[in-house]
Amino acid sequence: EVQLLESGGGLIQPGGSLRLSCAASGVTFSAHAMTWVRQAPGKGLEWVSLISGSGISIYYADSVRGRFTISRDNSKNTVDLHMNNLRAEDTAMYYCAMLGNGPNDYWGQGTLVTVSS
Amino acid sequence: QSALTQPASVSGSPGQSITLSCTGTSSDIGFYNYVSWYQQHPGKAPKLMIYDVSNRPSGVSNRFSGSKSGNTASLTISGLQSEDDGDYYCSSYTRSGTWVFGGGTKLTVL
Numbered sequence: 001e002v003q004l005l006e007s008g009g010g011l012i013q014p015g016g017s018l019r020l021s022c023a024a025s026g027v028t029f030s031a032h033a034m035t036w037v038r039q040a041p042g043k044g045l046e047w048v049s050l051i052s053g054s055g056i057s058i059y060y061a062d063s064v065r066g067r068f069t070i071s072r073d074n075s076k077n078t079v080d081l082h083m084n085n086l087r088a089e090d091t092a093m094y095y096c097a098m099l100g101n102g103p104n105d106y107w108g109q110g111t112l113v114t115v116s117s
Numbered sequence: 118q119s120a121l122t123q124p125a126s127v128s129g130s131p132g133q134s135i136t137l138s139c140t141g142t143s144s145d146i147g148f149y150n151y152v153s154w155y156q157q158h159p160g161k162a163p164k165l166m167i168y169d170v171s172n173r174p175s176g177v178s179n180r181f182s183g184s185k186s187g188n189t190a191s192l193t194i195s196g197l198q199s200e201d202d203g204d205y206y207c208s209s210y211t212r213s214g215t216w217v218f219g220g221g222t223k224l225t226v227l
Contacts (some may be wrong), residue, residue, distance in 0.1 A: 044221040045206050059215045103174035107162040
């Protein structure tokens with residue numbers, strides 16, 4: 001059974017930094033691109049960032065480019081999202097997901113990031 | 118990176134059929150057959166209902182079906198049931214190598 005488990009969320013002041021981590025199990029991790037998706041309270045899903053299985057190809061949403069950095073460690077089956085210069089509008093539930101694999105589409109339960117003073 | 122366009126809300130009575138729309142561009146829905154539909158209930162992670170435009174994952178009711186025409190994808194739910202109540206999101210792969218989601222449709226089963 002594939003499991004994705006996010007961690008690292010919490011309350012952070014505007015301008016602060018946070019690192020989210022996602023641990024995968026039950027899957028050949030290096031074979032899959034990993035994605036971060038967020039959902040602000042009461043709002044819709046927003047794609048945030050993607051990293052290819054090898055880690056060579058990386059993409060960001062315009063809203064986070066230059067502030068967020070995605071990385072992965074295939075030896076540990078983890079993918080991280082380093083978030084800098086956080087803003088109130090970054091407040092959201094952050095999901096780690098494997099998308100685009102046909103029916104093998106997996107999401108974690110999410111980790112909540114709250115940016116507030 | 119504009120979001121796909123979905124109606125904010127749709128409602129229907131039990132037993133009815135409803136269709137949710139999702140409009141993108143020639144760089145996402147119109148270019149690839151990588152359209153997915155998700156159902157989300159409050160406090161839960163999204164659940165895949167349709168992938169690659171019209172395919173159902175194992176365990177998803179055959180009351181759910183998907184299609185695409187040009188830049189618009191559709192999700193049809195037949196024989197509406199109370200448990201279908203929730204939020205529905207479409208997503209598509211894009212020519213930029215990224216994913217894009219719709220703003221979501223709140224389905225209310227009356």
